[in-house]
Amino acid sequence: MSQSRRVGWVYPAFGHSAHDDEDASYGHPAHRGFADAVDADPLLFSPVSVGPLSGTLVEDVLAASRSSFPERDVYVLENADAVYASPVIKRAFPDATVVLLAAHNVFGLESYDFDADLLPKALVRKTDRYLDAKLVRALVRRYVDGVLAVSEFVADHVRSFAPRTPVRPVHPYVQPEVADRLDDASADLGANRAITVCEARDHKGVDMLVEAWPAVRRQVPDATLHVVGVGHPDEYEETPGVEVHGFVEDLTAELTASSLYVHPARVDAFGVTVTEAMRAGVVPMVTETTGSFPLVADVSDELVVEPTPEAIAEGVVEFFSRSAGEREALSETARDLADPFVADVQREAFVDSFRDVLGAVERGESA
Template structure:
């Protein structure tokens, strides 16, 4: 059986690269194969999909790769599996002005056509979380399996040596600044947290943060860092304030380091956070995030230590070997269900 993973960009997400290796799949980059001029544009991706060779099974990595994957299916009888690993389909169903223009355009005028195309050509779905599967299946009515991403091996080992500063009232979040990540909500929430805990500190790790956020009381913009473990060692709590996020690996990394993680109800990792405490899953608003942080900061160190131990046990599950084997098994079970 010949299998290919179709992706955009120079390479797939590191976890998805591992998934491809686990099932001995080829890789096909829609931005670099066949036609590479004006790379990164939808017309080029569609054309490269049409020019791709024949495979028994095609795996579309993420929503963006569906442009090329669906164009390939027009003249192919390959089985198409969609890895639902981003928040795009969640966003297009929201008719709100804070969405990218293309998402708003599709959401208002193109949902019916998109749903028709997806259900004609997509044979199965592998979603990275239950949350992602839920909103994907509102549009794609195909057999679905769940396979989570994992922590890269070297970092996995390093994170196992971290001792968080559980006595501190310091929180950290990791990720490039983006609207869907909700860091602006977290900064607003921090003003409310400081009303109750004046010494509370927030560390923003990742690229693209507006410089003015560093002037917010109690907020430090760290930017990109080489040593993530050092950031986790300074904190007692990790916060993922996303408006919508499929299953961010940064949450798994924090768990592996023994950091309790506060996440929103629109973050796929809520299934892990609630295993530590149901109070660590909150609505994506400044008020509810502030309440969640303050609730944690109000706990004594012994309670935090218990939560930290639970977090570390949950994070230990996300090594590459375990999760790649789960993906391999789910992939073959899905093919059996759809009759391939």
């Protein structure tokens, strides 16, 4: 994007290899596309060692406080972890505009389920996430000038704790090479086969989906669930009909062998895998606490469920009870609705929202 403003994109150093490899990629791939669209320079926290406190807010705070950033006119913060850099930036460059790209971390993990953790880990983890969310929200209110939220769901949440901050929605997209493969694929709509794709994280809610599966099998005995992604426990396979695949390089075969994609999140900002599945013609089902739920509701209201094992089971059974014609109609609708979630469309929309939120900041407008 041709513009007079110099833009820096602030990434936390944790989990990124950029300090060891100048060509490394970091941040969400769609976010990197957004950064490119506004000609942003990548700026990283300096890494710190905090021993057993690694992965807690202590690491975020120390890394931010010990970092320095080159002068830019606009700083975009890559999700909530980077919000700890906002006071450092504002003290150094008080006239700069600070914009948060808000995704799932902005919710705070105090709203997630920690039953799988044993004491004292559960208490430490829950306390850390609770305090992290409180601090991030306070910093957003004080130091962040505007917010770009990756869904209306996230935007509404940000407005709830920062009502005077301008907020504009943006949407992540399916990577071009992935979109090309999925657009040429066809889902097996006759199979009573469901799939979910994600890393093993509390907020993704896969444990609830596995817990729901015995109830599904009681009504649909041949129903199978395929869990794809790193970190999921092998114990999931003790549940009849559940298979754990681990990491899969190309999801096309796994997706197209399925008729239903389930995203059972307790809280998720958007869920790009939902639009990936839709591009392949796999019918999506999501919880009402998943940011892409308005898109899925446009396929069918019945495909948006409460984030509980009981509601998830009921939704899966309802879909598997549909006729071949009904499944085909839902599949075609899903494909059509996923069509705009590609790089060129969403990067252009991001530029518009970026300019819009900067204009709102300059005019002193609120959310």
